[in-house]
Amino acid sequence: MVLFSADTNKEIHQEKTPQIKALHVSPECAPLSKKGGLGDVAGALPKALRGVGIDARVLTPAWPGVLDKARDMGALPQRPLGTVSAAINWKSVSARVWRASVAGTPVYILENDELYSNEAIYPDVLNAATAEPMLFLSFAAMELERAAKWKPYIIHSHDWPTAAVPSALRWHRHYAGNAADYDTVYTIHNIAHQGLFSYDCLNGWGFRPDSYWGTFEFYGQVNLMKGAVNNADAVTTVSPSYSWDIQTRDGGFGLDGVMAANKQKLHGILNGIDYDVWNPRTDALIPAHYCADDTEGKKGCRRALMEKFGWNDDGRPLVIFVGRLTEQKGIDIMLDALARFMPDRIYALIIGSGSDMFNRRLEDFRAAHADSVRTVTGFSEETAHLAYAGGDILVMPSLFEPCGLSQLIAFAYGTIPVARATGGLADTVIDADGSPDGTGFLFTDYRIDELERALDRALAAKYDAERWSRIMRSAMKSDFSWNAAAAEYAELYKKVLKSE
Known part of the structure; x- marks a missing residue:
């Protein structure tokens, strides 16, 4: 941008700050898929971030019915953008990438009918095979640019299903080579579910053997959440009090020491709700409308x-x-x-x-x-x-x-x-x-x-x-909209990018 000084009439060159690009990687994203609060967050937080100037987008799987919902909403184009591939358990896995627009937020949807066939989304038993859908989702975040022609500065992953992202950028035999391309933010929605696997999973997932002691080791098992906390540039919890709770023996579920050791990068940011969805003034699912001044x-x-x-x-x-x-x-x-x-x-x-x-x-x-x-x-x-x-x-x-x-x-x-x-x-x-x-x-x-x-x-x-x-x-x-949380996340993103 070129400006002129009123006193000297000389040109002043002012650099325009590039827009921050953030990709949220989540196994569920409302209204396309939802099993719990994570789906609500993945659907609402990126939308709120776009409202404060962040180019926030979402990457999520096409579980059964997801693409149909997107079509019914008129959010899906005629053709996919392309494909992405990753190596998991000694084989190449691929998925088609669709780009939907959901309430103004770009959502990239991974279509692989075999990989994403579980209507329950989360597996009942965790092992190398049942983890493949989540590992592929995590690795696809670093492959997305090939199909989307868009590359984030920050990859923001959520809970154990996408906890592999920060660790892969340090310890993966292939993706560690991309470490300079991305910064990472990791959000813990529930520390009780950490993603525990046997040691022999690591090699098939592409992680170096020394990554076990360097990042994942947890009482003889691999702990994906521990890896993310150790390797992410910033870690957030979904409320301020919870960020302290998880540093205690009662609240940390075995990770209290890891959380305390990483407390300098731990931030408690309170979730919000989407008042476009939850509003008694306008809610189409209730028979009568009302407000605080007329109940x-x-x-x-x-x-x-x-x-x-x-x-x-x-x-x-x-x-x-x-x-x-x-x-x-x-x-x-x-x-x-x-x-x-x-x-x-x-x-x-x-x-x-x-x-x-x-x-x-x-x-x-x-x-x-x-x-x-x-x-x-x-x-x-x-x-x-x-x-x-x-x-x-x-x-x-x-x-x-x-x-x-x-x-x-x-x-x-x-x-x-x-x-x-x-x-x-x-x-x-x-x-x-x-x-x-x-x-x-x-x-x-x-x-x-x-x-x-x-x-x-x-x-x-x-x-x-x-x-x-x-x-x-x-x-x-009381106001618990996403506006306050979005502003805090925007500031956190700026801090992470400046700390490079």
Whole structure:
């Protein structure tokens, strides 16, 4: 760019800062594919980053139905861009690359029907063979330029499925030669799932033998997450509190020492939610719309929810749970605590599924309290939206919670969380008994009686109409959009690039 000085009329040459290019590599990306919070993040964060001037794009697989969804959205062109290939387990693997535009964000989709045939996305058993879809996704990030004619400055990988990216750029027999081409950011969404494999996987994946002791070794196994933390230029977690939790023995799942050793590059950045999707003013999946200043429509949503599940509404508060039925989510204490409010103090709607053990426990709970409890196994987007809109209280008694999206969604719909003060829940929920701006009710110890007391406090507030209205208003007016997170990630990208 050429400017002129008013005093001297001389040319002043000013360098234009090039736009930062970042590729998010994720096994799921909403709305094309979604199994949990990672899908929401991969769908929303790049869009928000583009809003602050980052050329952010996504690379994700074409699991069954993904290309059909993209076509139905009118997001897919007639022909793929080309192909990418990588060597894994002593063979060449290839995929066609499609470029879709999803809500204005370029999404590169890898099509290989054999490799990406698992509708569940994540394998039940981890070994060299079942890891191939994720390893190929990781390596494809460094091959993408061949088909896309676009090259990122930063490769941003997520959780264990794409944790191989930072390690490959240092230890892979081929990709280490590309180390100068990319900087890396790695995000931990859940440290409980680290990607553990046997030692003999490394050679077939193309990693040098000395990479085991140099980066991956974990009690006799290969740990992909450990490798990413050791080798990425920056590591982020999905909330500030979680970045500290994972440095402790209780929260680190064996990696607390690794996290503490890398704390200088560890950043806690709170996730957001997409208010284009979760907004009671405009939500097409709920029967009545409302906002913080006029919540009348929430009553219509409750009526629809009660009718849907065959309840004759007697005015009892409706407690909801939306999530996976796992130990992490506090199912162990939740069902026992809710039972203490049966049969006539609350209704309970539980949406989710998990292991056979937890599914059976849930069915036994429903059968024991058939008049007050309804369950939905699996996940229905429509039912989830209606539950958030029609519910009164969201229960989140998590054993640990990296960020949590359910409480943020509940805020938007005026459904008040009762949550354990851990991780992102501690960062986002303000206890209404401790602050006039409270947005929920917290408890600390992971115990049935502690959850019961927190629910008791919430129910007492619910029967004080004026106070409950004030809490709802505070919750609905809180802002957890992706804007703040996008700005923090943009600054982190700049720091990473400057540190070269």
